[in-house]
Amino acid sequence: MKIAVLGGDGFCGWPASLHLSDLGHDVLIVDNLSRRRIDEELGASSLTPIVTPEERLSAWQEVGGRQIRFAEIDVAQDYDALLDLLVTERPDAVVHFAEQRAAPYSMKSPAHKRYTVDNNTNATHNVLCALVESGLDAHLVHLGTMGVYGYGTAGMKIPEGYLDVEVTTDQGERIGQQILYPTNPGSIYHMTKCLDQQLFAYYAKNDRLRITDLHQGIIWGTHTDQTLRDERLINRFDYDGDYGTVLNRFLMQAAVGYPLTVHGTGGQTRAFIHIRDMVRCVQIALDNPPGRGDRVKIFNQMTETHRVRDLAEMVARISDASVELVPNPRHEAAENELHVSNDTFLDLGLEPTLLEEGLLLEVEDVARRYADRADLDKIPCTSVWTVEQQPGVPTSRVPTPPSGPGPSPTSSPAEAAAPQSA
Amino acid sequence: MKIAVLGGDGFCGWPASLHLSDLGHDVLIVDNLSRRRIDEELGASSLTPIVTPEERLSAWQEVGGRQIRFAEIDVAQDYDALLDLLVTERPDAVVHFAEQRAAPYSMKSPAHKRYTVDNNTNATHNVLCALVESGLDAHLVHLGTMGVYGYGTAGMKIPEGYLDVEVTTDQGERIGQQILYPTNPGSIYHMTKCLDQQLFAYYAKNDRLRITDLHQGIIWGTHTDQTLRDERLINRFDYDGDYGTVLNRFLMQAAVGYPLTVHGTGGQTRAFIHIRDMVRCVQIALDNPPGRGDRVKIFNQMTETHRVRDLAEMVARISDASVELVPNPRHEAAENELHVSNDTFLDLGLEPTLLEEGLLLEVEDVARRYADRADLDKIPCTSVWTVEQQPGVPTSRVPTPPSGPGPSPTSSPAEAAAPQSA
Ligand SMILES: NC(=O)c1ccc[n+]([C@@H]2O[C@H](COP(=O)([O-])OP(=O)(O)OC[C@H]3O[C@@H](n4cnc5c(N)ncnc54)[C@H](O)[C@@H]3O)[C@@H](O)[C@H]2O)c1
Numbered sequence: 034m035k036i037a038v039l040g041g042d043g044f045c046g047w048p049a050s051l052h053l054s055d056l057g058h059d060v061l062i063v064d065n066l067s068r069r070r071i072d073e074e075l076g077a078s079s080l081t082p083i084v085t086p087e088e089r090l091s092a093w094q095e096v097g098g099r100q101i102r103f104a105e106i107d108v109a110q111d112y113d114a115l116l117d118l119l120v121t122e123r124p125d126a127v128v129h130f131a132e133q134r135a136a137p138y139s140m141k142s143p144a145h146k147r148y149t150v151d152n153n154t155n156a157t158h159n160v161l162c163a164l165v166e167s168g169l170d171a172h173l174v175h176l177g178t179m180g181v182y183g184y185g186t187a188g189m190k191i192p193e194g195y196l197d198v199e200v201t202t203d204q205g206e207r208i209g210q211q212i213l214y215p216t217n218p219g220s221i222y223h224m225t226k227c228l229d230q231q232l233f234a235y236y237a238k239n240d241r242l243r244i245t246d247l248h249q250g251i252i253w254g255t256h257t258d259q260t261l262r263d264e265r266l267i268n269r270f271d272y273d274g275d276y277g278t279v280l281n282r283f284l285m286q287a288a289v290g291y292p293l294t295v296h297g298t299g300g301q302t303r304a305f306i307h308i309r310d311m312v313r314c315v316q317i318a319l320d321n322p323p324g325r326g327d328r329v330k331i332f333n334q335m336t337e338t339h340r341v342r343d344l345a346e347m348v349a350r351i352s353d354a355s356v357e358l359v360p361n362p363r364h365e366a367a368e369n370e371l372h373v374s375n376d377t378f379l380d381l382g383l384e385p386t387l388l389e390e391g392l393l394l395e396v397e398d399v400a401r402r403y404a405d406r407a408d409l410d411k412i413p414c415t416s417v418w419t420v421e422q423q424p425g426v427p428t429s430r431v432p433t434p435p436s437g438p439g440p441s442p443t444s445s446p447a448e449a450a451a452p453q454s455a
Numbered sequence: 456m457k458i459a460v461l462g463g464d465g466f467c468g469w470p471a472s473l474h475l476s477d478l479g480h481d482v483l484i485v486d487n488l489s490r491r492r493i494d495e496e497l498g499a500s501s502l503t504p505i506v507t508p509e510e511r512l513s514a515w516q517e518v519g520g521r522q523i524r525f526a527e528i529d530v531a532q533d534y535d536a537l538l539d540l541l542v543t544e545r546p547d548a549v550v551h552f553a554e555q556r557a558a559p560y561s562m563k564s565p566a567h568k569r570y571t572v573d574n575n576t577n578a579t580h581n582v583l584c585a586l587v588e589s590g591l592d593a594h595l596v597h598l599g600t601m602g603v604y605g606y607g608t609a610g611m612k613i614p615e616g617y618l619d620v621e622v623t624t625d626q627g628e629r630i631g632q633q634i635l636y637p638t639n640p641g642s643i644y645h646m647t648k649c650l651d652q653q654l655f656a657y658y659a660k661n662d663r664l665r666i667t668d669l670h671q672g673i674i675w676g677t678h679t680d681q682t683l684r685d686e687r688l689i690n691r692f693d694y695d696g697d698y699g700t701v702l703n704r705f706l707m708q709a710a711v712g713y714p715l716t717v718h719g720t721g722g723q724t725r726a727f728i729h730i731r732d733m734v735r736c737v738q739i740a741l742d743n744p745p746g747r748g749d750r751v752k753i754f755n756q757m758t759e760t761h762r763v764r765d766l767a768e769m770v771a772r773i774s775d776a777s778v779e780l781v782p783n784p785r786h787e788a789a790e791n792e793l794h795v796s797n798d799t800f801l802d803l804g805l806e807p808t809l810l811e812e813g814l815l816l817e818v819e820d821v822a823r824r825y826a827d828r829a830d831l832d833k834i835p836c837t838s839v840w841t842v843e844q845q846p847g848v849p850t851s852r853v854p855t856p857p858s859g860p861g862p863s864p865t866s867s868p869a870e871a872a873a874p875q876s877a
């Protein structure tokens with residue numbers, strides 16, 4: 034297959050591109066390198082030393098023996114270039130990673146909120162619009178997040194995208210229906226993924242585009258079989274307060290002998306998946322496209338769930354670190370349950386890499402190995418979710434956070450757990 | 456109250472501004488005049504002769520004895536000016552009409568789709584973001600559409616924004632919940648209103664903004680008490696294939712002795728409201744804001760429903776015209792039922808102006824009076840909804856339109872009628 038990977042220079046997109054290339058697909062990366070510029074803005078950088086896109090690609094040519102091409106296009110801003118690429122290259126599939134993906138970054142300031150909404154909505158809409166205009170019947174695979182499902186849980190397992198509900202007609206008759214799972218996003222970033230879902234539903238219905246949306250948990254792990262083959266192929270490892278996901282920050286803190294900082298009680302349950310499994314899932318999704326005219330296929334792309342404090346303890350145990358509780362910058366329930374259905378990928382043959390097995394390797398091979406490159410000042414999260422949480426605001430103004438587990442008749446149908454992905 | 460009316464130069468915004476000013480409120484219009492530029496782009500213009508914003512406002516000062524101020528700001532593009540205005544003026548309420556509002560226009564070309572998504576999403580998000588940044592506790596009243604509810608009906612009355620559903624837990628327990636009515640938009644324009652809803656839900660929850668979303672039916676009628684006072688205050692009347700709503704196009708055709716063109720079988724049922732009732736509804740909504748921390752208040756702003764062919768017959772009867780069926784450019788069910796709950800406004804004292812009473816006046820006072828200004832070539836709708844509907848595409852490629860009335864287990868919960876508003 035010919036596959037265009039939008040956002041192919043990023044943390045997920047790069048190893049996915051290598052994996053697909055290694056399988057023999059013709060891979061074309063599209064990226065505007067905004068993530069590298071955000072590193073500069075934040076004065077942060079990947080713990081692992083990542084090289085330029087050009088060096089990465091020539092290293093892969095050398096080591097992997099295959100060509101991956103690269104086009105520097107802003108998918109949200111430069112529609113004509115995107116359309117031109119689709120029309121000229123005629124890919125069989127498009128994998129769409131090209132969004133601003135950090136929840137804390139999306140909450141940093143009004144400008145960051147607006148950038149995230151503008152970039153993500155226009156990126157996704159441009160891809161959809163260009164697919165229709167090009168007349169291609171390419172399969173679009175999008176990376177969404179488990180975070181669309183929202184907070185808390187009503188004792189319900191989160192289904193894969195669609196929820197069975199019953200409604201009562203005016204005649205008192207009960208009718209069963211399947212609806213897009215009502216969303217309850219916990220940040221501006223997560224909200225953009227809810228907007229994406231609506232765009233996908235519309236284009237699948239009106240234009241019969243074939244779309245798969247992967248509701249992904251938090252990625253952990255750094256290396257895949259391909260990125261390990263040469264240090265120039267290494268993947269990025271973010272540990273800063275904006276882009277570093279919870280596990281990476283723990284690993285980093287452990288590696289440098291700092292206490293692991295847990296937000297609030299650490300009672301938030303999150304869904305996780307190893308980066309090797311992510312690349313396999315993208316491949317499986319590509320191999321199983323929906324038919325033309327079908328509704329959007331939604332898979333939950335996660336393999337295990339953990340409470341944040343259990344995670345901290347797991348990392349502390351293997352690395353002899355301590356755990357420290359700090360105030361939670363997010364506006365969310367202190368504790369939540371999380372049960373997620375992920376049958377589709379398991380049925381299609383995914384064999385999960387479990388945290389218990391792989392964590393030690395991460396501490397040793399990544400966090401400790403590159404610890405001297407770390408800037409420890411960057412680890413804390415400095416974004417806050419509401420005006421009231423800003424430093425200096427008296428606590429009496431702090432609003433009550435959303436209620437914990439259990440159904441709430443005035444909010445979402447089954448207020449399901451919000452595994453913020455970043 | 457001090458009220459900022461975003462989009463206050465438009466068809467709804469102008470009479471609403473006059474009405475609110477007449478009631479004694481301090482009104483400040485914000486508009487980028489994009490609608491007037493779209494007139495130029497389409498080579499169309501209002502049937503009624505509308506004057507410049509400056510002339511309108513000085514006429515109102517003269518005739519109404521009150522000042523309305525005007526700021527030319529692109530709400531979607533110029534965030535800083537919007538923020539500055541909120542911070543300086545500190546309005547008690549913001550009424551948000553500032554979006555691209557025509558479904559056919561939103562489907563004209565890829566560029567029109569992209570403009571509509573970009574303009575509407577960023578306009579709404581900028582308003583929300585600026586309200587938070589300004590620290591104002593202003594009440595935001597937004598004009599949404601009945602079109603968010605979608606096609607068809609499952610024998611259910613459409614509730615006001617929120618749907619009661621039952622879900623079953625893993626333990627087999629049934630739990631009642633109230634969810635945001637699952638959307639099923641019929642065009643890119645309608646889809647942007649679904650995105651708006653998600654933005655509102657998020658900001659009401661995270662930032663405790665006070666927001667009312669009015670799910671409005673198709674406006675009919677041209678004059679209000681205020682616009683009638685001087686010809687320089689006259690409201691716009693669109694009759695072209697993009698912006699002319701179904702009733703206006705019939706009125707125009709009747710006025711010039713043309714057959715009334717009905718799309719498809721004319722079996723689509725739509726919801727309507729007179730422009731005098733619209734301005735009253737906005738006032739009622741302003742008088743009844745939600746509390747801080749409340750979920751978004753949603754009112755259905757419509758007073759009656761009609762099948763398009765019945766409407767055509769009604770107009771034909773009073774004006775001695777004939778009715779002609781033409782192919783439907785939209786991708787929608789041929790026939791649908793529509794039952795809509797509008798109790799909130801009726802309970803709050805709205806006394807509807809009915810079509811049966813007001814139609815004749817429209818034919819005589821508006822359509823016939825200004826008929827010599829009409830460009831009849833502009834009446835047909837030239838946008839089509841899908842690639843397959845483009846002229847020259849063999850009908851075998853035309854996809855089956857969405858199914859008609861009756862529940863459909865794979866789509867929306869209660870596939871409710873889509874009264875496209877424009
Ligand atoms: N990392 C996780 O734990 C995680 C979890 C759930 C979902 N996801 C989703 O997976 C996708 C990829 O995440 P990631 O961790 O690789 O993020 P990343 O920031 O490392 O990669 C995103 C890439 O997209 C590019 N990009 C952004 N906007 C673009 C635009 N307008 N035009 C062209 N390129 C653009 C960036 O330069 C970057 O290379 C995102 O959509 C994210 O929401 C990630």
Ligand SMILES: NC(=O)c1ccc[n+]([C@@H]2O[C@H](COP(=O)([O-])OP(=O)(O)OC[C@H]3O[C@@H](n4cnc5c(N)ncnc54)[C@H](O)[C@@H]3O)[C@@H](O)[C@H]2O)c1
Binds near residue numbers: 529552600
């Ligand atoms: N007219 C109807 O039948 C109807 C029905 C349902 C809902 N609505 C909704 O009511 C609202 C007003 O509709 P209308 O019929 O008055 O439309 P309109 O096009 O006549 O008015 C919209 C006004 O907003 C302005 N505008 C658009 N984008 C802007 C931006 N980025 N910055 C500043 N100003 C901007 C335009 O210049 C115009 O004056 C819309 O949101 C529409 O969706 C209208």
